Amino acid sequence: MKNLTRITLISTIALLTACSSSPDKDEPLLKNAGPQTLYTKAKEQLTTGNYNAAVETLSALDSRFPFGPLSHQVQLDLIFAYYKTGKTDQAIATIDRFIRLNPNHSDVDFALHMRGLVNLDADKNLFQEMLGIDRSDRDPSYARQAFEDFRSLIEKFPNSRYAADAKQRMVAIKDRLARYEIEIARFYMERQAWVAAANRGQYVVEYYSDTPHVKDALQIMIECYDQLGLDELKQNARTTLLLNFPDAANRNDS
Structure with a gap:
């Protein structure tokens, strides 16, 4: 019985050790992998919704192969991954870099659309929305920037597939900004x-x-x-x- 217990314990420890070390086995592979292997891994992570892991893989790919044939797509996917993980500053920086370096790229409209979405997302307060709390008086800086991003998209790319969505979002943003002005006006009236x-x-x-x-x-x-x-x-x-x-x-x- 003691031997059986010991064997079971050893087996359990071995299993746990194998499970805990399995992610590490991928690290040497990814460190030595080529751009296509890394990108395939990143796409799998995006598809499964593992956005934090996708950020790490895409960031590594972007830094190791900044001028490769996949570089543009890597940056676009990285923008999306940053957006999904709520990394506002990193997303905006990557978007601005992409637009600055690739002003004539066919996906600049996507980058502008994502810029608007990132700023719009930063304007929201999920906790307050979950509780149904109206905080129209919160600082609308991100909302204003999102409005400008969507307007820039429509002006530069009126036929973009993202233009219709941008117009709808601008309507919602204007309502948000108008509510803010009303709340501030009432604040002044109270005083x-x-x-x-x-x-x-x-x-x-x-x-x-x-x-x-x-x-x-x-x-x-x-x-x-x-x-x-x-x-x-x-x-x-x-x-x-x-x-x-x-x-x-x-x-x-x-």
Whole structure:
């Protein structure tokens, strides 16, 4: 019985040792592998969703064979892998390098599209979204940059297969940016900073006129101008409000 237990223990240890060391067996192979072998490995990792491993393999491939026949595709795949792993800075740096060095490449539109997606993803807060918390007042810097990325894509490559998606995302981003301005305007109103609040409302009317937040912006402007005693501006804002939102006539703004 003691011998059997000892044999079982030794077998278990050997099995665990083999399992723990099996990943290491690939390292010498990958270190000495050619670009095609490395790339095949990276594609397998991408296909199975092992994006962290794909980042390591593609990064090694990019550094060891920067001018090989697969270099462009490696960089594009690396951009995608960085995006999937939430590595914003690395993704943006790789995208910018690719565009700078390959301005006429057929996949520049893909790189621009990915730039927008990376910045848009950085703007999101997954934890807050999971809890259903609306944080429209969070810094929109990444959202603004994503908007510019998608606009650049559409302007430079209007016939790109990514153009339609970029347009849809721009609509959503404009809504996000308009909500931000409204939240900041209300923040100023709570502190009786009427001029600053009115300016935020005016900004929404001028730059986000195709969003559903124009009504709120005009109502904010009306209240602020009333507090400031600017009757002409108040009346102009009220007229615009009633022309575009007749249901607002029930609101007592006089």
